Amino acid sequence: MKIKLGGYGVLKNYVGPAENGREIDIAESKPIKDIIKEMNIPDGMVMLISVNDEQKNFDYLPQEGDDIKLIPPISGG
Amino acid sequence: MLAYGGKILRINLSKGKITTENLSEDLIKNYVGGRGFAARLLYDELKPGVDPLSPDNKLLIASGPLSGLFVPGAGKTTFASKSPATGSYGDSNVGGMLAPEIKYAGYDVIILEGKAVQPSYIYIENDKVEIRDAKKYWGRGAITTEKMLKEDLGEQFQIATIGPAGEKLVKFACISHDFGRQAGRTGVGTVMGSKNIKAIAIRGTRSLKMKDPKLLKKLSSDIIAIGQKHPNTKLFIEQGTASVTNWSNEQGAFPTRNFQSGYFEDHKKISGDVMIKETIVTNKACFGCPMACGKYAKTRKNNRDYYVEGPEYETAAMIGGDCAIGNIHDLTYANWLCDELGVDTISGGSVIAFAMECYEKGIITDKDTGGVKLKFGDIDSFEKILRQIVNREGIGDLLAEGVRVAAAKLGQNSGKFAMEVKGLEISGYESRKAPAMLLSYMTCDIGGHHNRAWAITHDIAVGRDKIEGKAPKVIELQHQRPIFDMLGCCRLQWVELETPLDYYSQVLTAATGIKFTLDDLIKASERVWNLTRLFLIRESKDFSRKVDYPPARFYEEKVQTGPTKDSMATKEQVNQLLDEYYEFRGWDKDGRPKAEKLKELGL
Numbered sequence: 001m002k003i004k005l006g007g008y009g010v011l012k013n014y015v016g017p018a019e020n021g022r023e024i025d026i027a028e029s030k031p032i033k034d035i036i037k038e039m040n041i042p043d044g045m046v047m048l049i050s051v052n053d054e055q056k057n058f059d060y061l062p063q064e065g066d067d068i069k070l071i072p073p074i075s076g077g
Numbered sequence: 078m079l080a081y082g083g084k085i086l087r088i089n090l091s092k093g094k095i096t097t098e099n100l101s102e103d104l105i106k107n108y109v110g111g112r113g114f115a116a117r118l119l120y121d122e123l124k125p126g127v128d129p130l131s132p133d134n135k136l137l138i139a140s141g142p143l144s145g146l147f148v149p150g151a152g153k154t155t156f157a158s159k160s161p162a163t164g165s166y167g168d169s170n171v172g173g174m175l176a177p178e179i180k181y182a183g184y185d186v187i188i189l190e191g192k193a194v195q196p197s198y199i200y201i202e203n204d205k206v207e208i209r210d211a212k213k214y215w216g217r218g219a220i221t222t223e224k225m226l227k228e229d230l231g232e233q234f235q236i237a238t239i240g241p242a243g244e245k246l247v248k249f250a251c252i253s254h255d256f257g258r259q260a261g262r263t264g265v266g267t268v269m270g271s272k273n274i275k276a277i278a279i280r281g282t283r284s285l286k287m288k289d290p291k292l293l294k295k296l297s298s299d300i301i302a303i304g305q306k307h308p309n310t311k312l313f314i315e316q317g318t319a320s321v322t323n324w325s326n327e328q329g330a331f332p333t334r335n336f337q338s339g340y341f342e343d344h345k346k347i348s349g350d351v352m353i354k355e356t357i358v359t360n361k362a363c364f365g366c367p368m369a370c371g372k373y374a375k376t377r378k379n380n381r382d383y384y385v386e387g388p389e390y391e392t393a394a395m396i397g398g399d400c401a402i403g404n405i406h407d408l409t410y411a412n413w414l415c416d417e418l419g420v421d422t423i424s425g426g427s428v429i430a431f432a433m434e435c436y437e438k439g440i441i442t443d444k445d446t447g448g449v450k451l452k453f454g455d456i457d458s459f460e461k462i463l464r465q466i467v468n469r470e471g472i473g474d475l476l477a478e479g480v481r482v483a484a485a486k487l488g489q490n491s492g493k494f495a496m497e498v499k500g501l502e503i504s505g506y507e508s509r510k511a512p513a514m515l516l517s518y519m520t521c522d523i524g525g526h527h528n529r530a531w532a533i534t535h536d537i538a539v540g541r542d543k544i545e546g547k548a549p550k551v552i553e554l555q556h557q558r559p560i561f562d563m564l565g566c567c568r569l570q571w572v573e574l575e576t577p578l579d580y581y582s583q584v585l586t587a588a589t590g591i592k593f594t595l596d597d598l599i600k601a602s603e604r605v606w607n608l609t610r611l612f613l614i615r616e617s618k619d620f621s622r623k624v625d626y627p628p629a630r631f632y633e634e635k636v637q638t639g640p641t642k643d644s645m646a647t648k649e650q651v652n653q654l655l656d657e658y659y660e661f662r663g664w665d666k667d668g669r670p671k672a673e674k675l676k677e678l679g680l
């Protein structure tokens with residue numbers, strides 16, 4: 001199953017830029033938090049997940065063709 | 078002097094004398110504007126050792142070269158003085174519309190010196206500058222005063238005002254503007270109150286000339302376009318800074334019960350998504366900003382509606398978590414109370430959280446509080462103590478001095494949990510398991526504040542237990558972020574929406590016709606950082622690295638609950654962080670800039 005994955009801010013260092021999400025192949029659907037782990041992104045670096053421009057939670061199971069963007073925390077003022 | 082107002086307006090309140098001076102090119106090239114101008118002028122003009130609340134102190138109101146131009150969020154104003162909280166250089170900035178109006182009136186900096194003989198306000202309409210009687214407004218709340226002045230003078234005047242806290246010289250009084258934005262930190266409102274100045278009302282009708290307006294418009298349009306594509310724009314418009322509340326708790330970084338913990342069990346009741354459902358009425362933006370992150374909210378209490386901008390993340394952290402007020406309506410009401418009374422919600426929250434812990438431990442008793450049972454989570458006792466502080470009644474008179482002074486007087490080891498650095502209460506991040514964030518607080522030039530270097534994501538990225546290697550990142554941020562306080566515009570378009578930083582040097586060059594590179598701006602920012610350090614050294618009796626130590630709670634006590642439970646920094650780690658920091662800064666072992674560093678910076 002193919003999905004597109006990219007990130008904003010510091011997360012670009014792990015998954016490339018969101019505007020130009022890289023295609024990845026996953027054998028079977030698994031919660032997005034597992035994919036984040038596999039990408040070696042430290043716990044807490046992802047604040048929000050956008051899938052096809054809709055906010056999803058960390059348990060979301062990606063579907064074929066999803067455009068997934070990872071958003072780091074904002075600085076709170 | 079393109080893009081600048083071109084003049085410093087000096088108002089001597091004691092003599093009633095009003096003069097103007099031209100800006101010097103040297104000041105522009107080396108200090109850019111805003112915080113840069115303020116730091117240089119205060120360092121040069123204040124005699125060492127002046128009492129911050131004496132007529133000898135000065136209050137500076139500074140715009141930046143981008144303020145009032147076609148640049149997103151170009152409405153930031155810096156208020157600066159010798160701080161009554163820290164006894165050293167202090168500044169605080171506020172968004173809204175004030176800085177553009179200062180520029181349109183023909184000024185870059187307004188200097189208030191001396192002391193007015195009676196409660197007064199400053200009236201500025203271009204060249205017409207008057208010190209006017211403010212009896213009618215004295216004693217009134219900050220929001221109320223702003224409304225009254227707008228009714229009296231006209232909607233087009235921009236107003237900055239203090240509340241009763243500033244009048245009563247509460248050490249953490251803020252200056253309010255635009256019905257809900259505050260220059261909250263370092264007691265700038267206290268200094269304004271000490272000068273008998275209730276408000277500043279300003280109206281300017283001049284236009285600003287730029288070197289290359291077409292290029293500036295193109296660059297600014299690019300900045301807007303970059304932002305519009307970024308998902309954080311939507312997030313900020315929906316929830317503002319409160320969108321980070323849940324994340325902060327998940328990281329165990331949310332100050333709770335006077336920093337005893339980093340996780341507030343009721344955080345989901347005060348987060349941004351709850352605000353959307355319960356309190357937000359509309360969105361508010363600063364001058365020229367396409368990302369209206371201000372959340373104008375409404376709550377109801379005792380059959381009355383209260384309107385307030387907020388709570389922002391910092392208010393949620395310092396009153397929500399730190400005082401354990403876990404209900405969005407109570408928190409919104411507490412925010413309104415602080416805004417109307419003119420109290421900084423960060424220091425105000427920290428002081429009351431400290432008092433709550435003292436009450437819990439029997440250090441403060443019913444005798445001190447006049448029978449108020451001061452408990453974490455109790456909005457009624459929060460309000461009663463806040464009013465005692467603002468009226469300087471009972472224990473409130475001592476608490477009004479801030480946690481450092483209060484702890485020194487109360488004794489019984491309370492200094493250990495007086496959560497301040499350099500006398501300024503620490504803002505909203507628990508940092509025992511975030512050494513870079515801890516170092517940011519320790520070394521921030523105005524005391525315990527996060528805005529110069531928000532480094533907790535760096536801790537998460539490179540390892541939360543790692544000490545080594547944290548200082549260079551903190552220093553990099555301490556140079557980058559304050560650039561915006563010099564330019565007089567909002568940094569969120571850069572830091573949250575990923576506009577490349579060098580856009581701003583290009584915008585500045587297009588506006589002023591003076592060639593500024595990004596390196597020039599970073600160098601200027603480093604110059605200011607070292608200058609404020611020299612200010613601190615000049616004002617300290619026995620200067621040593623101890624000025625940079627965090628409160629003992631951070632290295633003697635473990636976090637009690639939540640994801641960072643049992644974590645603690647050690648004294649050795651604190652010193653290790655400082656050793657590395659001083660070395661990278663070119664400072665000696667005590668934290669004094671070395672001669673070669675000063676020479677390099679032209680200081």
Ligand code: SF4
Pocket residue numbers: 149150151172173361362363364366367368369370371567568569570
């Ligand atoms: S992002 Fe928020 S703080 Fe910055 S200019 Fe816009 S409204 Fe003001």
